[in-house]
Amino acid sequence: MSVHPTSPEFKSNAHGALHSPSLQKAMGNVEKGFIEKRRIAAEALPEFEALRDSARDIKNHTLAHLDLYLEAFEKRVLEAGGHVHWAADAAEANAIILDICQKAGARTVTKGKSMISEEIGLNAHLEANGIKPIETDLGEYIIQLRGEAPSHIIAPAIHVNKEEVEADFRRVHTHLDAKRDLTAPTSLLAEARGELRARFLAADVGITGANFLVAETGTSIIVTNEGNGDLTQILPKTHVVVASIEKITPTLNDVAQILRVLGRSATGQEMSVYTTLSTGPKRAGDLDGPENYHVVLLDNGRSAMLGTEFEDMLRCIRCGACMNHCPVYHAIGGHAYGWVYPGPMGAVLTPSLIGVDQGGHLPNASTFCGRCESVCPMRIPLPKMMRHWREREFERHLTARTTRWALRAWAFAATHPKLYGLGTRIATRALSFLGRKKGRFTSLPLAGGWTTWRDMPAPEGSTFRTEWKKRGRK
């Protein structure tokens, strides 16, 4: 069972978000922090733009030979003593992971941050089968306590304010001293650490995602800032990596290049604090590591994107820069998008993965300002792909009937210059006559979407071309 989307209710989700003072306060921090940090990091590295090109080229090459690299990866994992499982969809992936957990006799599993696990709804599936998943990334831990989904792909609890975290901790950690001081952010961190320490040691299975899967070596790589991922994958007897197929990268060298744009684009860090490589289970002579190592490779709609106008989206490395720079995301936060992936990348990916009939609002709710594309380290043409979705909707008559009608009428006029000239002359004259006193309208029939919020300036007088001809010019 994957997460049930509320994307069709995007407009009412957005309405709620716009009227939530706590969310609006939290979103203010996104606008301030991430953008400046990325700018400084990008400007400090002279070859940053060239690295973006090469990161794009590496992934394009990989996608063109995806089958070969996946097979090579599988071979290396098997050689290293691990297991590889292929999951066509969320249900298959959940069943495979549950089976691994049950065979390991697991009662609790620790989890590193994984968007794929969110995509397939893994926690709910494990819980329904009597296994307790424990999120160990601080942000994920917080939203798990709150029973929420992530609202950002790298900062899942970005929508939560510090005061709210404090309240949640007091609500859940009832065994701790009620009078403890939790005002400093570090005290919240310390408390979460303390709570998680015992869980790490007790867990039977550790589940992580992967930022990269290396075909050359059969290695899975996670990039984190808290070190929780390391404890998740090293301490339990069994380590399960769940990752989607486009995470494949040919060589470690390629990964090293992409890592140079990943940290900088995401948080402005040159590198994340931890970049952890794991290849197979513990070998003879290793001091630590899991005894069993599994990789679950998820397709869930991705192979169907290959060879289509949406293939470029598979280059995405989930850095979050597009949403960090998106005015729409800033206005409404991540939950309004109604599924797992928010912001511009979500606006392209969501219709691909759950269908445009479900996610159709998302690619439409963009001004096409292009700021996402201008910062995407993988040079993914996000607005162009959102437009492709609009084209598919238009072809399938999913576009609202009034919009269709208005577009067709406008296009008809625009391709009949005489009619267009007459129509615009009349409309302009009428509007300018009606608005002559104030120079603007506070309400206009058929323009409610505009005049609810802003005045509509009136035309100056007659059209430019009328005036031009009056002056005897051609």
Place this chain on the structure above:
Amino acid sequence: MTKKPRVGLFVTCLVDMFRPTVGFSAVKLLEDAGCDVFVPDNQTCCGQPAYNNGDKADARRIAEQVIATFEEFDFVVIPSGSCGGMVKTHYADLFEGDAGWSIRAEKLSAKTFELVSFLVDVLGVKAVIAAFEGAITYHDSCSGLRELGIKSQPRKLLESVDGLTISEMKDSDVCCGFGGTFCVKYDEISNKIVSKKTANIRASGAGTLVAGDMGCLLNMAGKLKREGSDIEVRHVAEILAGLATGPAIGEKR
């Protein structure tokens, strides 16, 4: 003396209907810079509303007409970054797989320019002869900025205007929330975005807001007026041409 370049002026539908002054300003700037300016009567719209709403077939029909209307000129100049961006960067996409039209589209794109970048980058204009008293703040409209690289050119020419000072707002390069049909389809979100923009405009302390796109200007002017602000809103061409004398956008006549 070399022959004057023949420039076809594509005024855009919003300038044609809402702000003829911008059209006349464009003509003046181009003529002052030594161009022969023509305004073909067959011009209508660039096709952007259809294109951005997924109606590619209609966008293509409109583009064919634009190409047929304007391909006879040495240059096509448009006082708008978004319509300029449409013709310059998106037309080729409409004719994929149609060799004949693709070539015509590419040829037209290559000689099409947004007004201010044409003056500075193509004609090498370094200063204008115009006067404007007071501080302005300049909003970088998205398509102009990110599709056409327009950022320094308008500032450079504005600085040459007598009496004018530029007082930069915070986040001048962030979208104003217009987005074509976005502003009515997702009006509540659009309102939030434009409200942040007007807050930055007010905080700049400038008495006049200037930008190069009528869509954004109507949006920001409409919001400023609704908020009761007396900041005036004008298209950059009006100021550069010295024609910023009549009522500003949304002001009474």
